[in-house]
Amino acid sequence: MAMLEILQLPDPRLKEVAEEVTRFDEELKAFIADLEETRQAGPAAVGIAAPQVGRSQRIVILDCSKTKKPVENHGHLILVNPEIIEWDGFELGREGCLSVPDYTGNVIRAERIKVRSQDPQGENHEFEMVGFEARALQHEVDHLDGILFIDRLVSRRTDLFQRKVYQKGSKKRDA
Amino acid sequence: MNWQMLTLVGEDQPGIVARVTDALYRGGCTLGETSMIRLGGNFTIMMMVDGGQSEQALASMIAPVADQLQLKFHLDPMHGGLHRHRVPNYQVRVNGADRAGIVAKVTGALAECGFNILELASDVVGDSAKPVYIMTIQGYAEAEIERLEAALKPLAAEEIDVHVSAIETLIG
Numbered sequence: 001m002a003m004l005e006i007l008q009l010p011d012p013r014l015k016e017v018a019e020e021v022t023r024f025d026e027e028l029k030a031f032i033a034d035l036e037e038t039r040q041a042g043p044a045a046v047g048i049a050a051p052q053v054g055r056s057q058r059i060v061i062l063d064c065s066k067t068k069k070p071v072e073n074h075g076h077l078i079l080v081n082p083e084i085i086e087w088d089g090f091e092l093g094r095e096g097c098l099s100v101p102d103y104t105g106n107v108i109r110a111e112r113i114k115v116r117s118q119d120p121q122g123e124n125h126e127f128e129m130v131g132f133e134a135r136a137l138q139h140e141v142d143h144l145d146g147i148l149f150i151d152r153l154v155s156r157r158t159d160l161f162q163r164k165v166y167q168k169g170s171k172k173r174d175a
Numbered sequence: 176m177n178w179q180m181l182t183l184v185g186e187d188q189p190g191i192v193a194r195v196t197d198a199l200y201r202g203g204c205t206l207g208e209t210s211m212i213r214l215g216g217n218f219t220i221m222m223m224v225d226g227g228q229s230e231q232a233l234a235s236m237i238a239p240v241a242d243q244l245q246l247k248f249h250l251d252p253m254h255g256g257l258h259r260h261r262v263p264n265y266q267v268r269v270n271g272a273d274r275a276g277i278v279a280k281v282t283g284a285l286a287e288c289g290f291n292i293l294e295l296a297s298d299v300v301g302d303s304a305k306p307v308y309i310m311t312i313q314g315y316a317e318a319e320i321e322r323l324e325a326a327l328k329p330l331a332a333e334e335i336d337v338h339v340s341a342i343e344t345l346i347g
């Protein structure tokens with residue numbers, strides 16, 4: 001096991017779209033172990049994505065089981081080639097990122113999602129996630145697509161007009 | 176760093192930020208954290224500025240632009256600096272019929288709980304016959320949420336709708 005270096009803004013590798021994983025071998029498992037060690041070493045991160053350590057592959061670790069205030073969660077998850085296949089609702093929440101130190105900001109995310117992904121053995125799984133865990137997964141999948149939460153920041157005034165934002169958003173979804 | 180707090184206020188018009196920051200850039204200044212927002216048709220700027228110059232040098236750099244744009248400005252040397260962010264753990268939303276004292280009552284109740292306001296934005300919306308006050312506050316407190324709720328509860332009797340929620344900041 002080894003600690004990996006976390007890439008930080010403005011490293012251009014954070015903006016790349018990651019490749020699909022096709023080989024489910026021992027090397028993949030060893031990398032996942034290193035990625036987990038790296039996640040745990042930092043400041044209480046609930047998730048980490050492979051591109052954050054410079055590996056441009058669609059791999060995410062998520063663990064929302066240890067939040068200060070308990071939230072609905074699926075425990076410790078290793079998600080290979082995760083894909084969000086359904087979205088519903090909108091929610092404003094505060095995010096920070098291991099790759100963007102010393103900054104937090106508000107981002108709008110889908111409230112509920114359905115995710116299809118593979119495990120390190122290549123088996124298929126589906127998860128339905130809500131609230132905080134859904135938010136965390138969307139943050140990590142963004143990393144796989146070269147998007148950081150600062151690319152999705154909303155103005156502080158958005159808070160005041162949140163209801164309007166919700167209505168517009170849900171109409172768009174319904175259409 | 177030797178930060179100065181620069182405050183500028185004046186009637187809003189396009190180009191204020193561009194002209195002010197251009198003058199600072201040409202004068203060799205660095206900008207730190209800033210807050211800029213339109214309030215009641217005015218544009219307001221609070222900006223951390225450092226160029227290693229004296230207050231007078233900085234003032235003479237800004238004065239011509241401020242004159243042209245009819246902005247009032249003010250400079251204060253400040254203590255403190257960058258990288259002192261505090262992450263809020265509570266959000267408070269308030270709305271109700273606009274009335275005197277609404278901000279004082281809400282923030283007074285929060286202050287009694289040791290609540291530190293990090294950011295507050297408020298607005299008066301609706302129409303002038305029936306104005307509605309909306310406010311959001313983000314802040315930090317050691318106190319449990321039940322204590323904050325209890326402190327704010329008496330306001331419900333005054334038809335002020337106050338809602339506190341914990342902010343769990345996601346790091347990922």
Ligand SMILES: [Zn+2]
Nearest residue numbers: 097098099347
């Ligand atoms: Zn991140």
